[in-house]
Amino acid sequence: MKDSIGLGLMGLGTVGGGVLEVLTQKAEELARRVDCPLVLKKILVRDLGKQRPPATPTRILTSDFRELLNDPDIDILMEVIGGETDAFDFMRQGLLGGKHIVTANKEVIAKHGAELMRLAARQGLDIRHEASVGGGIPLINPFKEDLAANRISAILAIINGTTNYIVTRMAEDNMDFAAALGEAQRLGYAEPDPANDVEGIDAAYKLAILATLAFRTEIRPENIYHEGISRLSARDFRYARELGYAIKLLAIAKEENDAIEVRVHPAFIPENLLLAKVGGVFNAIQVEGDLTGPVIFYGRGAGALPTASAVIADVVHIAQNVRLGLRPKPQVLFSSSKNIMPIEQIQTRYYMRMTIDDHPGVLAQISRILGDHSISIASVIQKGADECSQSAEIMIMTHPALESAVRQALQETRALPVVREVSNLIRVEG
Numbered sequence: 001m002k003d004s005i006g007l008g009l010m011g012l013g014t015v016g017g018g019v020l021e022v023l024t025q026k027a028e029e030l031a032r033r034v035d036c037p038l039v040l041k042k043i044l045v046r047d048l049g050k051q052r053p054p055a056t057p058t059r060i061l062t063s064d065f066r067e068l069l070n071d072p073d074i075d076i077l078m079e080v081i082g083g084e085t086d087a088f089d090f091m092r093q094g095l096l097g098g099k100h101i102v103t104a105n106k107e108v109i110a111k112h113g114a115e116l117m118r119l120a121a122r123q124g125l126d127i128r129h130e131a132s133v134g135g136g137i138p139l140i141n142p143f144k145e146d147l148a149a150n151r152i153s154a155i156l157a158i159i160n161g162t163t164n165y166i167v168t169r170m171a172e173d174n175m176d177f178a179a180a181l182g183e184a185q186r187l188g189y190a191e192p193d194p195a196n197d198v199e200g201i202d203a204a205y206k207l208a209i210l211a212t213l214a215f216r217t218e219i220r221p222e223n224i225y226h227e228g229i230s231r232l233s234a235r236d237f238r239y240a241r242e243l244g245y246a247i248k249l250l251a252i253a254k255e256e257n258d259a260i261e262v263r264v265h266p267a268f269i270p271e272n273l274l275l276a277k278v279g280g281v282f283n284a285i286q287v288e289g290d291l292t293g294p295v296i297f298y299g300r301g302a303g304a305l306p307t308a309s310a311v312i313a314d315v316v317h318i319a320q321n322v323r324l325g326l327r328p329k330p331q332v333l334f335s336s337s338k339n340i341m342p343i344e345q346i347q348t349r350y351y352m353r354m355t356i357d358d359h360p361g362v363l364a365q366i367s368r369i370l371g372d373h374s375i376s377i378a379s380v381i382q383k384g385a386d387e388c389s390q391s392a393e394i395m396i397m398t399h400p401a402l403e404s405a406v407r408q409a410l411q412e413t414r415a416l417p418v419v420r421e422v423s424n425l426i427r428v429e430g
């Protein structure tokens, strides 16, 4: 039996700092859980000259990955550097060099998870990634183990705290997108380059990971339709509220008759749904199992300590096995045999907002186009007409319709001389 477990920490930023803090402050408690001490041997950073918090053990800092790879006392590598290329390369080399891996990296797991897991299995090693989705919310293990007896039919999730903060501010304070984004950046909730978050790319990585586990088939991020929140306006939020809805950036995965829908986009959801009440940087993931019915996971999807909680949980799991000399359970790998439905084939309800000439007969022209494409109108609301410009704003809610039909109908509607602008099209879920 080993009398200590050696750790290598790759990255000392937000998450790495949290991991270091937990390893230091909870050393005794963690040693009791594993039945031997967890010893941090080396920390990899990019810039050795950078100012670090005073408690940083600077003597174990290095900018050379080989020092971790070639250290025979390191059993587990924790990867919290982020990005794709270096992180993937370090994890691959780590596995080839006999190290178990714990990672918080959604991008690498979404894009290369299957390859890394196959390699780990060949090497008799473990790779765990609880922190890659939902920060401190336990999700990966529940999907892999606790929900294993279920056939999961749907996931509806708010899995990006940055965008949820922005849409919450837009809804509650009538802010426009740019102002809410600026505030999120000032508070450190959004990156200086926010594209990955606001365009729904980060949520698509996370959805790829969850949907792969839920539907037991490999779902790649490039097969997930994603649309961001930058087209939303304060008006959409006001009208949604008047209609009894909230607007959220939703990650949606559904399986019906062996066809899978996976998409990330802003959506109207009824305001009485629990998901509609998830505000600020919080995340919530609703899963529909055939045995459980709906199950909801809720909590902090990011931040140093919540994310460190998930990283350390994985470390403890692996360390207990290493201590006892147990081989990891084989990873369940999935083939890509199920069909992923193109976005054009989905059927859902829609909200459309447009500005039209304020004349009799205009609505009839629009309804005719929608009718020609088998789109049935559930309600139409006209907001105050502008006498100066002789225009009016209308909102149309549809019954379920085929996405390709809606797109075609909107193209024809835009071409009508009486339609000044089609301002937004938002799908309605739940």
Ligand SMILES: NC(=O)c1ccc[n+]([C@@H]2O[C@H](COP(=O)([O-])OP(=O)(O)OC[C@H]3O[C@@H](n4cnc5c(N)ncnc54)[C@H](OP(=O)(O)O)[C@@H]3O)[C@@H](O)[C@H]2O)c1
Residues within 6 Å of the ligand: 010, 011, 012, 013, 014, 015, 016, 044, 045, 046, 047, 048, 050, 063, 079, 080, 081, 082, 083, 086, 104, 105, 106, 131, 132, 135, 301, 302, 303, 304, 307
């Ligand atoms: N932040 C969160 O709340 C959160 C939540 C869940 C998951 N995650 C995931 O956790 C990972 C880390 O995120 P973070 O927010 O902690 O990132 P971060 O604050 O930017 O920190 C990155 C750290 O990695 C080091 N690093 C970057 N590239 C490197 C390279 N090529 N070689 C060596 N060191 C390198 C940096 O070194 P220097 O210090 O020298 O610059 C820095 O210490 C990402 O995959 C992210 O998606 C983050």
